[in-house]
Amino acid sequence: MSSERLERLLKRTFLDYQQTMEFLRAPLVIDRAEGLYYWDVAGRRYFDAIGGIFVAVLGHRHPRVVAAMQRQLERVTFAPPLHGIADVTLEFVEKLGAVAPGNLHFVKAFSGGSESTEAAMKFARQYFKQTGQPGKYKFVSCYAGYHGGTFGAMAASGTGRRKTKFEPQAAGFLKTFLPLHYRDRFATWEEANRFAAQAFEDLIVAEDPATVAGVMLEPISNTAGIVTPTDDFFRLLREICDRHQVLLIFDEIITGFARTGQMFAAQTFGVTPDMICAGKALSSGLIPLGSMIAREDMADAFWGSLEADVQFAHGHTYAGNPLACAVGSAVLDEILEHDLCGKARALGDYLAQRLESLRALGVVREVRGKGVLRGVELVEDPVTNRPFPPDRKLGTFLKRTALANGLILRIDPDWFAVCPALIAERSDLDEMVELIERSLRDALDLMAHAA
Ligand SMILES: Cc1ncc(COP(=O)(O)O)c(C=O)c1O
Structure with a gap:
């Protein structure tokens, strides 16, 4: 050219x-x-x-994943989302749920990371509305973190250069700092981590826990510079979220799928969040694919009759696409089998x-x-x-x-x-x-x- x-x-x-x-x-x-x-x-x-x-x-x-995609191309590439679901999409739901920590078995596939973080935050808000705490709507995340380019995901993100041009941001998104921000003020990395965890609790308490729905963060933050907190940081964060009935949402769009040494960084750090957002490596680059994974018992809040109208009020045309799910399943199989x-x-x-x-x-x-x-x-x-x-x-x-x-x-x-x-x-x-x-x-x- x-x-x-x-x-x-x-x-x-x-x-x-x-x-x-x-x-x-x-x-x-x-x-x-x-x-x-x-x-x-x-x-x-x-x-x-x-x-x-x-x-x-x-x-x-990857040949195995390419072959899985080619096989699926010969069967069905699009299922009608308002009428049905593809068998391969259900298989993918089972496979991804099986490798997630704890009882995170509720899975919805999307077309990338931002769709997954947006969906997770909407799911969290609707969950609290349907479980007797409708005032919980705020999200706490980190300066220098990144959760995607769409409006809600951007509001949860903390990278100035990617945000300020689009201000004002949506309301209800609060920020604190990652441990790296404090490291030079403490004698040890452990102390900086404990201080950073405590700052989450201080913020939640100051805002009124009855208004806070979730904490969203990347277990290892890329845009902040591969910030890698201690196991203790995550243990404390889990305790803080439990104390204030705040959902712990891990954005594992970068950390997911084996690269940290376990399927999810949650397992690497030994903590079980309430929700995980996945993307990127889930399709190893063959096709856009992301997923929201939540505690199975949370999904109970969305189970009811037609009249109850409690289903998750959310969807995307390509969500759970059969071609993408066939690819995702092949990636998971390859990671597990080898x-x-x-x-x-x-x-x-x-x-x-x-x-x-x-x-x-x-x-x-x-x-x-x-x-x-x-x-x-x-x-x-x-x-x-x-x-x-x-x-x-x-x-x-x-x-x-x-x-x-x-x-x-x-x-x-x-x-x-x-x-x-x-x-x-x-x-x-x-x-x-x-x-x-x-x-x-x-x-x-x-x-x-x-x-
Ligand atoms: C941690 C994290 N979350 C969310 C996203 C958004 O994903 P996508 O670009 O697939 O929408 C990214 C993308 O880089 C990311 O790194």
Whole structure:
């Protein structure tokens, strides 16, 4: 494609959360993908260290999942949502419920993450209306967290750059801070976590628990920089929610499906929430798919006669789509049959070790995460922990050098994250970390010359 045509076409669309003019400096136009790699239209290969965007947990175009989709294409691709449900959708409900923690067996499939978080919040509000506490409607979430781009999900999100342009936000969404926000004010990480958990309770009490429906958070927050709280933080949060009859809702759209070492991060941290929102890896990138998973006993509040009119007043045209559910079931089967949770734990330890070796570059403050979901915080001085100044962020340069080295990462100005597909072996991680190291060195060079 000529550069004129490319520019003309890019001007007719937009890239997610990106400035198209900046993208045009080195536009990545994808031609194909397989396993751990992408190829662009010029035939250049890229190591995909992030599964597209935390999606391709089994790598791109996994043969088993492609075959499941092809089989379903030959049967039915759309069931009439107001009249019936596909058998594969029911199978998916059973499979996803079976791998969720506790009695989280109530499942509704949607077409992505934002639909799932929106639905979870609507479900929580209607649940309280039908169980004698109609005044509970507020949600508590975190600054720097992300729950999606639609209006309710955006209101629950706390990333300034993605919110302020659309203010005013919906009412009833309250925010507090993740433990990372407090870390430098306490002697230990454990204390910062306990303080952050207590702040949730202080907020709920100050707002009046009779008005608070739920706490929504990502067990490991990506947009905040792979913030990884302690098990104790989640134990305390569970106790706080129980004390005030507030639902604990985990947004596992990034942390779900084996990558943290268990099917869900809830299991990794040893806490059972009341609801889970899933997406991304659930289809390993074949088709849009998300899900809302809730305690089965919560669903009792929605069970009644036609006259009672208590059904969940919600739906989407493509919700529970048979093609997507056939794909989701195949992904779950593959994870279970090959113990990819165990593989994520083993590979994750090795990955953490390899990323720690980047400290030799003198710009790493911390390596965080669980399993194969890892983040690396970048600072100008790792002794004093002084960050790079706002106009010279290493991540900004890394964005350019990583692509030039054939590497796709999740990069923020002050950190980067990886989440390699679980088809990777140690040698693939070696290749990935070598590319990261080379890209960081190039970024430091580029920054030095830009100064
Ligand atoms: C934690 C989290 N929640 C929700 C979403 C929204 O999902 P989607 O983009 O599929 O709507 C995302 C997307 O990046 C996410 O990372």
